[in-house]
Amino acid sequence: MPEAAAWPPQDERSVLGKKIPRLDGPDKVTGRAKYAFDINRPDMLYAKVLGAKHAAATVTEFDPSEAEAMEGVEAIWVQPDIDGKTIHYSGQVLAAVAAVTEEIAEEALHRIHVAYELRDPVTDDTTPEHGGNVDEDVRGSIEDVEQAFEDADVVSSGHYGCATITHCCLEPHGHVAEFRDGDLHIWASTQNVSRYGQGLTDTAELPQDRIHVICEHMGGGFGSKLGDDIWGRAAVHLAKVTGKPVKLLLDRDLEQQIAGSRPSSHADVEIALNNDGEILAWRSHDWGSGGQGGYNRPHLPYTLSNLSPAVMRTQRVATNRGSARAWRAPLHPNGCLITMAALEDAAAAIGMDALEFFLNHVVDLTNNAEAYREELPIAAEMISYQDKAHLRGDETPGPVKRGLGIALHQWGGMGHNSNADVTIHPDGSVEVACGTQDLGTGSRTVLAIVVGETLGLPVDRVHPKIGRNAYPISGASGGSTTIGGISAASRLAAVAARDALFERVAPELGVEPGELEARDGRVQEQGNPENGMSWEEACGVLGVDSLTERGECVPPQAAQAGLISAGAAGCQIADVSVDVETGVVKLNEFVCVQDCGLIVSMETARSQVFGGMIMGVSYALYEEAIYDPVNGVMLNPDLEFYRLASMAEVGDLKVHMMTGPRYDERGVIGLGEPPVIGPGAAISNAIANACGVRVGMMPMTPDRVIQALAEGGKLA
Amino acid sequence: MANDEAKRPGVEGLSRRTFLKSVGAGSVGAGLLPRGGESGAAQAAEAPAVVGPGETSITLSINGETREVSVEPRVTLLDALRNRLDLTGSKKVCDEGTCGACTVLYDGEPAYACSILAMEAEGHEITTVEGLGTPDELSAVQECFVKHDALQCGFCTPGFVVACTAYLRENPEPTPEEAQRGLGGNYCRCGTYAGMREAVLDAARILRGGE
Structure with a gap:
């Protein structure tokens, strides 16, 4: 890996790290940006999915004949082995209908006759009663844990948890499939363009090279759109048998039921500590449900990697709910809530200010002590912590109580394997092609910034080409790996292309290639800019042939070269008001101090942090998938009773990015997940600090606040 | 049924x-x-x-x-x-x-x-x-959405742009609190409300003939 690929020093950057408007902004604000859902093809059919009406059942009869006979219905795909099929959750895919209009397809679903034999569903995850085997993790020994709890001045204990929530992508899952000239063309809403076709080869009966995937824009994924899914294969089947393009994107009710969720978590936690704040030991029993999917222990105690002795016991509760999928920072928000709430309760138990407790007794138990020690005072300053802080329970008269809450978070964020091609054309135009996707994170903008910086060109001179599996293979956008992967790959490609151009231009200028630089739209001799030519003239030297160079991000090597690294730490403080008569919580202010290494695109990086915080406010206060306790069916598969935060409900938000020396030199670190981890914990702690009782379960809706106040004897 | x-x-x-x-x-x-x-x-x-x-x-x-x-x-x-x-x-x-x-x-x-x-x-x-506008000829609201990065995935953005356009016609001089409530009928999942708040107020200024 060439040394010259290292990022330029901060004071020499022209566009890297600057506030550059998102390149696809104009297309998105005018409705010109085409998402999979927006693709209309000649003679296209509309497909709708039939989901099971019950959460626990067996299909005893399945008769699609009435639907098949309808005018306008062109084909019906039926789940293999439908007779006797076991239903594990409501919405489970049974069949899909393709018809000439969306309305006919919907009507046809109602005319498929399905009979079920019902079973009793498992719906309750609030106790470990239905849990599986206990998975135990011990630091030190059990004896050490028991001894520490005996020796401690104080044992603080509590019950904490969070409900199942959904990804709630505004563009639902699905795609448009079209067979044309023997090839399959797919317009997909996906986080994984390069590999999306892999799972479709059997259904399409085509090799991978004949499957062309396109995703110019996609309307949200958050971890749930990494595969092609059963409905995606159904759409391909329908396109194949009808010979017509088929559009299949899930209806909202199915999107909410079957297209992904974040597991619930429940935990009993005990912390042993001394009156001076020293934390001695941790003991926890957590359980949760990923529906039919998995539940693994969240990182517990979260961030406290060096707290020992400790014992963590975990059980998975399998419920009749749609399966969990990776939800932005999988299980980190759960672990953060459980841990930070338990820590704040411990501070309250010994009557210590939470900030003092975190700074003096918590951060040293993490692997990010230096970062947290720098960040926490900044966050405190931003929210005027010292002016507002009080010990647990706001003693101000009146029903509205105000409080502050702190949370720490951490994430890896190492870039993934990625390739990119930079092409310089003789007319001076430049393109960068990469088989990545833009989830709203700003992939296009990042590619243009990196290549523009490297070639000394403004961003609008670089044409980023993404969202096709025909482009150089890139990674899935998951785990905050995209920006590291594509920025390193495009940097390496651009450096190689620039150097190849220098080889051709150097003889014209009578210098060695190594003496040239690309800067301010010129190729010129370093230290002697008069000896140079405009970018267009320099590219003209190429004659008739364009020049393409490939860059490959192999994470360990890219990290070695200083382009990327892992390990982002941050902290958040929330300021809330709680009306103890109504239970309504209002965000006043919410601040985040975030480290993410070298920032490529300041505008979109800040938007990511704001976005994580806002999504966090939403799950902390409003979001909950509610399942009928009797029949197990999801009761709110919509956006009316599955509530998202609206603009007026997220408080005054402030973000501080840790930039400059010591942060910048670490290279690029992903930023998608970190800021979404802490909001639940920070807000939970702020509510406890305000009203004097812990609202253990998230979302902290008015009914839960009132219940906690009543149980704590604090009801107004 | x-x-x-x-x-x-x-x-x-x-x-x-x-x-x-x-x-x-x-x-x-x-x-x-x-x-x-x-x-x-x-x-x-x-x-x-x-x-x-x-x-x-x-x-x-x-x-x-x-x-x-x-x-x-x-x-x-x-x-x-x-x-x-x-x-x-x-x-x-x-x-x-x-x-x-x-x-x-x-x-x-x-x-x-x-x-x-x-x-x-x-x-x-x-x-x-x-x-309301084209990429080459953005309306004031659209321009401000781009300028303040009031969008991420962009799927909710057209709805917000239209709602904001209508809101500012009726309420040319909103306070930040009024603007937030006024656009409370739209949801964003990526969490772009911070940029949107600035975009709405900036667009209001421009539409009033401000700088």
Whole structure:
């Protein structure tokens, strides 16, 4: 890996790290940006999915004949082995209908006759009663844990948890499939363009090279759109048998039921500590449900990697709910809530200010002590912590109580394997092609910034080409790996292309290639800019042939070269008001101090942090998938009773990015997940600090606040 | 019975739209009175003309253009725009009048296109996001959304742009709190509200003839 690929020093950057408007902004604000859902093809059919009406059942009869006979219905795909099929959750895919209009397809679903034999569903995850085997993790020994709890001045204990929530992508899952000239063309809403076709080869009966995937824009994924899914294969089947393009994107009710969720978590936690704040030991029993999917222990105690002795016991509760999928920072928000709430309760138990407790007794138990020690005072300053802080329970008269809450978070964020091609054309135009996707994170903008910086060109001179599996293979956008992967790959490609151009231009200028630089739209001799030519003239030297160079991000090597690294730490403080008569919580202010290494695109990086915080406010206060306790069916598969935060409900938000020396030199670190981890914990702690009782379960809706106040004897 | 409809919780009585969709789905044969507006209704009362359940050709006025489109009575304005006229800027997200992603201007007023039947829209002036500006010629609101990065994935963005445009026409000088409440009828999942707040206030300044 060439040394010259290292990022330029901060004071020499022209566009890297600057506030550059998102390149696809104009297309998105005018409705010109085409998402999979927006693709209309000649003679296209509309497909709708039939989901099971019950959460626990067996299909005893399945008769699609009435639907098949309808005018306008062109084909019906039926789940293999439908007779006797076991239903594990409501919405489970049974069949899909393709018809000439969306309305006919919907009507046809109602005319498929399905009979079920019902079973009793498992719906309750609030106790470990239905849990599986206990998975135990011990630091030190059990004896050490028991001894520490005996020796401690104080044992603080509590019950904490969070409900199942959904990804709630505004563009639902699905795609448009079209067979044309023997090839399959797919317009997909996906986080994984390069590999999306892999799972479709059997259904399409085509090799991978004949499957062309396109995703110019996609309307949200958050971890749930990494595969092609059963409905995606159904759409391909329908396109194949009808010979017509088929559009299949899930209806909202199915999107909410079957297209992904974040597991619930429940935990009993005990912390042993001394009156001076020293934390001695941790003991926890957590359980949760990923529906039919998995539940693994969240990182517990979260961030406290060096707290020992400790014992963590975990059980998975399998419920009749749609399966969990990776939800932005999988299980980190759960672990953060459980841990930070338990820590704040411990501070309250010994009557210590939470900030003092975190700074003096918590951060040293993490692997990010230096970062947290720098960040926490900044966050405190931003929210005027010292002016507002009080010990647990706001003693101000009146029903509205105000409080502050702190949370720490951490994430890896190492870039993934990625390739990119930079092409310089003789007319001076430049393109960068990469088989990545833009989830709203700003992939296009990042590619243009990196290549523009490297070639000394403004961003609008670089044409980023993404969202096709025909482009150089890139990674899935998951785990905050995209920006590291594509920025390193495009940097390496651009450096190689620039150097190849220098080889051709150097003889014209009578210098060695190594003496040239690309800067301010010129190729010129370093230290002697008069000896140079405009970018267009320099590219003209190429004659008739364009020049393409490939860059490959192999994470360990890219990290070695200083382009990327892992390990982002941050902290958040929330300021809330709680009306103890109504239970309504209002965000006043919410601040985040975030480290993410070298920032490529300041505008979109800040938007990511704001976005994580806002999504966090939403799950902390409003979001909950509610399942009928009797029949197990999801009761709110919509956006009316599955509530998202609206603009007026997220408080005054402030973000501080840790930039400059010591942060910048670490290279690029992903930023998608970190800021979404802490909001639940920070807000939970702020509510406890305000009203004097812990609202253990998230979302902290008015009914839960009132219940906690009543149980704590604090009801107004 | 339409199992999809039956599963929706909490709906006390059917909305007008749900009712019409269900009727269509059941093919009871009921149709819709032709032509919107009072005169049409009065005329229909004298001679009960019925259209549907099959397709009927209607004329819509969209973004200043006259568009012919053939729809069944149960087709919403949103589905007519997206599926029959290829005007896909208006997004289908909740499809029940909650999220605002399909917001259009209906005689200048913001309205959820998913909650209007296409046939009802005859005789009304409809403006979609495509009618507000182009990438080369952005409206003030659109320009401010780009400038303040008031978007991420962008799926909710057209709805917000239309809602914001309508809001500022009625409220040219909002306080930040008023603007937030005024746009509370739209949802964003990526969490772009911080940029949107700045965009709305900046656009208000520009539209008032400010800097």
